[in-house]
Structures are given as structure tokens and as C-alpha cells.
Amino acid sequence: MLTLTINGQSREVDAPDDMPLLWVLRDHLNLVGTKYGCGIAQCGACTVHVGGKPVRSCQLAVGDVGTRAVVTIEGVGNTSHGAKVQQAWMEGAVPQCGYCQAGQIMSATALLDGNPNPDDSDIDAAMAGNLCRCGTYIRVRRAIKSAVAKSA
């Protein structure tokens, strides 16, 4: 039995150590906001925060989470930057099909947590690993800047 801290709550999970965190979130805890995309950490759809860092949950074995706190798209709205990013996302109507957007929001929030005033190059460095096949990249960038403005 593993004990994980997810979105501020302690959760008991009966899963093998080598099961990816994404499987645990979706299949054991019914937190299905986090999406399965490529399964090899190349698209960013499954991004969650682990110990404050954006992590591809499809590649992180649940046994390696340890005591690090996990935040998912279901809980990120309770954080200061997460709430602003989500607000900016709605105002900017960023999503098209929406499949990658949970991951985009998680990466964007982690960016602002570490760097509240990112320039374009910082946004590129943080967001380049989050793919969007609808091509919402321009709206993603605009929304991040708008979230920054809300913090100011």
C-alpha cells in the first residue's frame, strides 16, 4: 500500500511500485482530467506537478513519487498561479479540442511558480514539450502573458 499526497489530500493506493503515476491517477483514483497522450513523455498531455515540478506522469513510476506532493489539473485551481492561469485560459478561449490542455495548464502554472514574469524565451523553454495538434500555441502564449498580468 502506497500513501500519496494528491491535491493536498492523503490517498492510499494499492498499486505496484512500477505502475506509472498516470495509471494510478486515472484508474485507481478516478482523476481523469490528466490525459494519456503518447505514453513516452513526448507530448506533455499527462503533465502533473510532483514536488512543484512539472512531470510527465506516464513515465514516473508511482513508487518513485515518495513524499513529494502531487498536484493534478483537478487541484491546480486551488493554487494562486493555477487559478490565474485557468482564468486566463477561459478568457482567451485557448482550447480547441481540449485534449492537451490539462497538460498545457499544468506546465504553464509550473512556469509561473518558478518564474512569475517569464519572457518569450522562458515560455518557449517551459512549454516546448507540450504538443497541441490543434495548434493553439499562439493562444497558449497569449494566455500565459495575460495570467502574468493578473499577478502584477
Added chain:
Amino acid sequence: MKKIIGIVVVSIVAVALGFAGWLLLGRDPMSFAGGSTVALEDYKGSNITGVPAQLAGADLVKRGEYIIHAADCRACHTAPGGTPFAGGFAFNVPFGTIYSTNITPDKQTGIGNYTDAQFLAAVHKGIRADGENLYPAMPYTSYTYLTDDDALAIKAYLFTLEPVHAPAKQDQLSWPYNQRSLLALWNVVFNLDERFRPDTDQSRQWNRGAYLAEAMGHCGECHTPRNFAYALDNHRKFAGALTAGWRAYNITSDKDAGIGDWNDEDIYLYLSTGHATGHGGAAGPMGEAADDSLSYLVPDDVHALVTYLRGIPAHGSDLPRTITTPAPASHKEGLVAESDTLGEKLFAGVCASCHDWTGVSPVTGYATLTGVRAVNDPSATNVAQTVINGVDRKTAKGRIFMPAFGAGYSDDDIAAVANYVTARFGAEGAHLTGRDVADLRKLASQHSNPEEAPHG
């Protein structure tokens, strides 16, 4: 006049003899230890060959299974994705391609008809059942140190396998390398053809380690440089070499280039799990060696290997000391001057999500780049190979995976990212070109003609 000719002739003979002597001294992988050796039957200490004590009572096949893991026959006698021990693995050497053969007990295409004597001749002397010479890609100059009992335990295990019909692939070698008979001459010079001789000036633990490293594990076949005749040059024992397109690193006790600054526990963990915190994880051929061979050894045997490795004399090489501090969290800081903009762009999109801008992976220690020898190798050979081939290891901890990017990214892309990674996280940035990467692809390729392989 006669006198001068005489002096010249004598000098030439002296130089030739000196060179021959130097060559011969370079044959023995254990001569560095210097002590006096005895035949195994005259050794007074407890048994240092065979299986460890806890398996001493096991049946022959069980013992053979342990020894075949320790000797890692499987790594080379299995083609990628192929049936274990059915052969077909390609060795790309400077003069062509050699394929490993089927050692399942199939009577037509395997070793099903081998007698014990024929099997021993193959393992100790590199002579196959039809009398032809094997190429020393088969490490018989190392296996020659195996006892008859251990070699025959391997045979007993192999004969329990399901026979697989897998005819040998045709080697592709240029003249004169395609003349197998010439190897008889090579063997006279380079194969000692003698069984392991314990060194009575060394501990039992050292001797067990020597047997594991030399007779079974044949570490030197990758880690020791080769001479002009492609035989191991033990004057620079374990100082590192390029094998199959990957660099087998310096594992001498040199503090900068080798593993002299590793502690015993780190070496133990790296051998037994293919990973040690602060030194990263093994990929490529060493990853296979960890997963197929070293991870099966009992702890006492791994400790013996550590003891043996500790005693290898230091040899410097072109490798710098590894950088052990992480890179800055922001991509804008760090070795910007040396950074490659294409490399940085690729790193941001493809690599940073697991390796992080600091190089310390939030996902798994196996993906941490800080302190890894390959990242601190200014040739970036193994970084490029890892990017091309990815990592897919099955460890006791579960699967360790990195995608193979070779099919999806160009040679220029891979060169750029390897240059960026070594500059940002290592001691010195590499200067690989797309052409270098194309060559590396060919060296590690398992296709006889890389040009025709889908996406290389």
C-alpha cells in the same frame, strides 16, 4: 663495412624482439598484478572458479545457468528482438561485419552435435567443430581462462534450450580478413590458451574477482584498447575503447578519467543494478551487461569484482573529470556561450520534460545527467548513441525507458542536441557534426546495409 651491417642487423633484430616481447606481454590481462601464479589444482585457498558457495550443491544445469549469465553469452548470441542464443547479432568491425552464431542445440544450424571436446575447443581455442577458426569477436582469448568444468556447465545449460533452426548469417569481410585460416597465426601470438592461474600474492576475493572479470565477464573485450592486430593491449588495461560505436569507458583507478574517485558502494551498485546515484545509469552495451549478466551475480561475487577493479593500475585518457554540480534551473544561465541554438530548441521540446534544465531528473535517477560519464565525454559518442537508440532496460526496479530518437530526427539534429547536452551538463561541449552522427549510426547498426534500413 661488415661491422656496420652487423650492427644494423643486430639492432633490427633487437627492436623486432623487443616489439614481439612487448606484444606478448600485452596478452596477459592479469600480468599487471605481478605476483606469482599457480595452477588451479595447486591453489591452497578456497575455490575461486565455478558458482558461489550457495549454489555449490545445485545441479549441473543450474550451475551452468549462473555461469552463462556471468559469462554473458546471451548479449552477443542474440539478435535484437530475436530468440535468445539463436545468434545473428552483427559486429561492425573496421574490416566488415561478423555475425554471432546459433548456440541453441539445433543439430543442423546450432551446436546440437558438439561433443564436450569440440565445445571446449571453441571456447578455449576459438576452433569450431568443423576445424575452422572463429573470429576473436567470440572472446575466446578471455574464455580460455574458464575451467573445463565451467565451460561444460555452460554447454549443459545450452543443451536444455529449445533447439532453434537459425542458419548462420554470411559474414561480410574484406580480404584478407575473410581468410579464417590466417587466424591460426593470430592465435599463436595472441591466444595464451591456458586456464586461469590464481595469484598467490593476492587475496581469495581478488582472485575470484579476477576470474569473474577475465574468464567469465570478459570486461576487457570492450574496456581495453586494441593493438594494430585487433588484439587486446593490456599495457593500457581497462583504459577505455570504442566498441560497436559506443565508448566503453576507462575503468582503471585513475581519479579523473577512470573510476578511482568512485566509492566501493557506487561501483557495487553500478555493476549490480546499472545505476549509481551521482554517476547515472548505464545505457547501450553496458546496460545490457548489467541487465543480462551482472545483475544475476550474488552480492559476494559483485564485491569480488569491486575488489579486483580497485586494483587496476591507473591509466589516464582523454576524459576530463566529471562535473558533479547540476546546471542552473533557467535555460538562460549556464554554458550559454557554447550552447547550440538548435540543440537548445530540441532539448526544450524533447528532453527537458524528463531531464530538466538542471540535468537532475524529477522522474527517475536513471535519467539524471549530472555526473554521468557519457555526458562528461567531449566526444559525446554515448550521448549521441543513447539519443539514437534510446534506452529500454528491464531492471529489478522495473522498466527503464527512454524513446529512441534515431528514426525521427536528422543527423544534424542529433549532433546539435548531443553538443548542447555535453556543454550544458558536462565538463566540455562536444563538436559533433551530422556526418559524425551518421558514422555512429553505422557502427552500432544491426543492419548489414544501414543505407537500406528504414530511417537508418
